[in-house]
Amino acid sequence: MAQKIKLSTIAETLGVSTATVSLALRDSPLVAAATRDRIKEQARALGYIYNRRAASLRTSRSGIIGVVVHDIMNPFYAEILKAIESELDRDRQTFILSNHYDSVEKQRNFVETLLQLGGDGVIMSPAIGTPPEDIQLAEDNGMPAILIARSIEGLDVPIFRGDDSYGISLATNHLIGLGHRTIAMVGGTDQTSTGRDRYQGYVNALRKANIEVDPGLRIPGPRTKQGGFEAAVHFLSLPQKPTAAVCWNDLVAIGLMNGIARAGLVPGRDVSVTGYDDLEEAAIATPALTTVWNGQSEVGRNAARALLDKLSGSHEPDGIHLIKPEMRIRQSTGPLKPHPEG
Numbered sequence: 001m002a003q004k005i006k007l008s009t010i011a012e013t014l015g016v017s018t019a020t021v022s023l024a025l026r027d028s029p030l031v032a033a034a035t036r037d038r039i040k041e042q043a044r045a046l047g048y049i050y051n052r053r054a055a056s057l058r059t060s061r062s063g064i065i066g067v068v069v070h071d072i073m074n075p076f077y078a079e080i081l082k083a084i085e086s087e088l089d090r091d092r093q094t095f096i097l098s099n100h101y102d103s104v105e106k107q108r109n110f111v112e113t114l115l116q117l118g119g120d121g122v123i124m125s126p127a128i129g130t131p132p133e134d135i136q137l138a139e140d141n142g143m144p145a146i147l148i149a150r151s152i153e154g155l156d157v158p159i160f161r162g163d164d165s166y167g168i169s170l171a172t173n174h175l176i177g178l179g180h181r182t183i184a185m186v187g188g189t190d191q192t193s194t195g196r197d198r199y200q201g202y203v204n205a206l207r208k209a210n211i212e213v214d215p216g217l218r219i220p221g222p223r224t225k226q227g228g229f230e231a232a233v234h235f236l237s238l239p240q241k242p243t244a245a246v247c248w249n250d251l252v253a254i255g256l257m258n259g260i261a262r263a264g265l266v267p268g269r270d271v272s273v274t275g276y277d278d279l280e281e282a283a284i285a286t287p288a289l290t291t292v293w294n295g296q297s298e299v300g301r302n303a304a305r306a307l308l309d310k311l312s313g314s315h316e317p318d319g320i321h322l323i324k325p326e327m328r329i330r331q332s333t334g335p336l337k338p339h340p341e342g
Contacts, residue, residue, distance in 0.1 A: 005048040014042055027092060065095040065307065066114040066122040068107055069149075072099055074224075075279045076249065076296060077125065080148060083300025084123060091308050093120070100127045108134055115141050121307045125149040128191045144310045146303045151193040156318040160303045162294035164194050167325030168201030171246050171274040171292050174327060176209045179336030180244040180272060183211075186231050186256055187222040187248025195220075195248075198276070202246055217242055228252035232259020243271060243336055250275035250282045250291055257285070257332060272333040287331035295323030 007025075011018045016039070024031045024039040031039075065088055069077040081097070088095055096114065100107035107127045111134065114122055121144045126135070132154040138145045139157065147159040175183050185202045188195040199218070206213050217240055222231045228251065235245060235256065247253035253275030257267040267273050268287040275282055275291035282289040302321065309315070 005043075005046050007048075010039060010043050010046060010048060013046070014039060062118040062120055063092065063094055064114075064117060064119045065093050065304075066098070066110065066119050066124075067095050068098040068100055068110050068122065068124045070099065070125055070127070071101060072097065074251070075281065076277050076294075077149075079279070079296035080125075080300040080303075083297040084304045087301050087304035087308070093308070102128045104129050104131075104134070111135075111138055114138075115143055119143055120311055121145065123148060123303050123307060126152055128189075144307060146307045146310075148299050148303045149194065151320060158303075158306050158318055159320045160299045160306070161194070161320070161322065162299065162325050163322040164197035164294075164325075165201035165204065167276065167292045167294060168198040168246060169205040170325060170327045171276065171290075172202050172205035173209075174290065174329065175244045175246065175272055175274065175333065176205065176211070178244075178272065178333060181211055181336075182214075182217065182240050182242045183244045183246060184217040184219060184235060184238065184240075184242040185246045185248075186219045186228065186235060187252040188220055189223075190220070198248065214240060216240060222252045222255070223248060225251045225255035225258075228255025228257075229259045229262075230255075232256050232263065236260070236263055236265075244333070245271065245273050247273060247275050250277045250279045250289060253289055253291065253332070254281065254285050257287070257289070268332045268334050270337070274333060278328050282328070283330065285332070290330045290333040291328050293326045293328055295325065298323045 007018045007021045011021045020031055021039055024036040025043060027036065067081065067084060072078055072081065098110040104127050107130065111122060115138065122138055123146045125148050130152055132152055135145050135155055135157065145157050147157060149161050151159050172183060185199065188198055190196050203213050219231050219234055222228050228247065245256060247256060253273050257273050260267050260271050265271055275289045276294060278291045278293035282291045
């Protein structure tokens with residue numbers, strides 16, 4: 001079998017110390033950039049592989065971060081992950097990704113595996129029904145946790161997410177300002193802090209405008225384009241005949257608009273629709289979707305930075321850190337017109 005390449009082999013080849021090689025391979029500023037590049041090039045040429053396990057024994061750090069979210073196929077989480085990755089890359093951290101699909105058991109298995117691997121920390125959008133004890137387990141075993149997108153009561157950890165109540169109130173107020181009074185809310189669930197906060201923002205905006213809150217105008221459940229598309233039949237058959245819809249997210253809104261169009265109506269003219277998150281797809285939808293920017297990039301960047309700071313000895317204050325949403329007005333909303341069936 002071929003001999004394993006050692007740091008001393010690289011050092012002898014280049015005429016430098018083993019300590020210099022070790023520092024260079026860890027991108028230490030104590031080694032000049034030109035020397036670092038020369039050492040790395042030689043290491044690659046010799047086929048040297050960095051022994052992360054041995055390094056973790058020396059430093060008590062593995063350089064591994066866990067990230068667990070509901071579903072990476074959702075562009076909302078993809079945008080957060082992109083920001084997390086960018087921030088971790090700057091610190092030469094490797095991350096392991098898991099989708100829990102709202103399975104507490106799957107999430108628990110991932111966290112336990114991460115602990116077994118000696119993970120340095122975990123960033124998570126917790127599954128529905130996650131008990132605080134599951135996250136506290138990581139904290140108690142020296143693996144700090146940062147939450148994103150969703151909150152869990154009873155935990156003293158930093159939480160980064162958009163201000164969902166305020167953001168949905170922006171969308172609802174926009175529709176009210178266009179003259180709409182019969183406004184449905186489509187999608188979401190009260191099982192998450194996000195769902196509860198967004199519905200409360202919708203309710204608050206209606207009450208502030210002296211519009212009666214009609215529970216019959218709420219269509220809970222959908223969180224995907226397919227769900228929004230299927231909800232269009234229910235939406236269009238409501239006896240209250242809503243003229244506008246505040247949707248749980250952009251995916252639901254785009255699906256709902258497709259369903260409305262399939263029924264022969266024109267979104268933005270016959271029925272106004274707002275989304276939430278301002279995904280890349282929102283601006284190129286037909287019609288372009290009026291939505292609310294929810295700060296995904298800020299959430300990801302701040303969460304990663306908070307974890308790295310915590311690992312280096314500083315401490316981001318525990319509790320909820322809210323990103324302030326912003327309205328993006330496009331073509332899917334317009335002034336109130338008589339209901340096409342009215």
